[in-house]
Amino acid sequence: MHNIFSDSNQIGTVSGFSELVHTDFKGERNALCWYRNLDGDFNEIVAKLKIKENITEVYPKDLLALQLSEKGNIAREIILNDLRLLTDFGASPALNLLKCYERDDEFDFISTDVYSFHVDRSPIATDTFLCTYHGAASDIISNAQAKQKILIPEIRNKLAALHDGPSEEFEDxxxxxxxxxxxxALPHAVPVNLGLGHLWRLAVDHPQQQVLPCIHRAPIENKGEYRLLLIC
Known part of the structure; x- marks a missing residue:
């Protein structure tokens, strides 16, 4: 199967949900993509949902309450099926209608919000799943094209100045x-946009992880447009 992601060593592509959840990460591969060209009108769903705050969780009952066209109904069934597949697998998916995430502007030399390239960490073996149905989509970047911010000398020195405890507690x-x-991101880095409709599985930093965690970031939202995102 060839698609726009097939030529990346970081990304493996699969043709179904079972393959997505049962394929092992290995080597440089820390992202898996169930590549899909989805039918349906996801914009209609976004237009009919009510946003209550910057991030509004949408539940199956909210989707089922919408009066939709045939194309809108197709989109709804796709979302409900994705939620069902992930829930049956044992994950806890959330469908979010997003205006924006909270920004971290406490320090001018380092950001810790989701718009910054970051990895997810968990005390237990797990993965991050996500699919953008509407709006701007997330980016990932290969680990070779990024540097941990705490290893950049000028950032590390400023963090050390913030830390008022013993030096042996600095890493904690x-x-x-x-x-x-x-x-x-390094100057030559080329982020990969995750696109619309594809269901992704990204490697998380956890004690049993065999590969490097997947570095990713939330996109800057398109002006006047909400995102519809499944994530867990």
Missing amino acids: FLKENYFDLHYQ
Whole structure:
């Protein structure tokens, strides 16, 4: 199967949900994509949902309450099926209608919000699943094209100045404040946009992980447009 992601060593492509969840990450591969060209009118769903705050969780009952056209109904069935597949697998998917995420502007030299390239971390073996149905889509970047921000000398020195405890506790300070999860793209880096409709599985930093965690970021939203995102 050839598609726009097939030529990347970082990304494996699969043709169905079972293959998505049962294919192992290995080597440089820390992202798997169930590549799909979805039919249906997802814009109609977004237009009929009510956004209550910057991030509004949408439940199956909210989708089922919408009066939709034939194309809108196709889109709804796709979303409900994705939620069902992930729930049956044992994941806890959430469907979010997004205006924007909260920005972190506490420090001018390092950002720890989701618009910054970052990895996810968990104390247990798990993966991140996501699919953007409408709006701007997330980016990933290969680990070779990014550097952990806490290893950049000028950032590390400023973080050390913030830390008022013993030097042997500095690494714990970095981890407790999630500074160690964030990355700076190198000048030659070429991020990969995850596109619309594809269901992704990204490697997470956890104790049993055999590969490097997948570095990713949320996109800057398109002006006047909400995102519809499945994530878990």
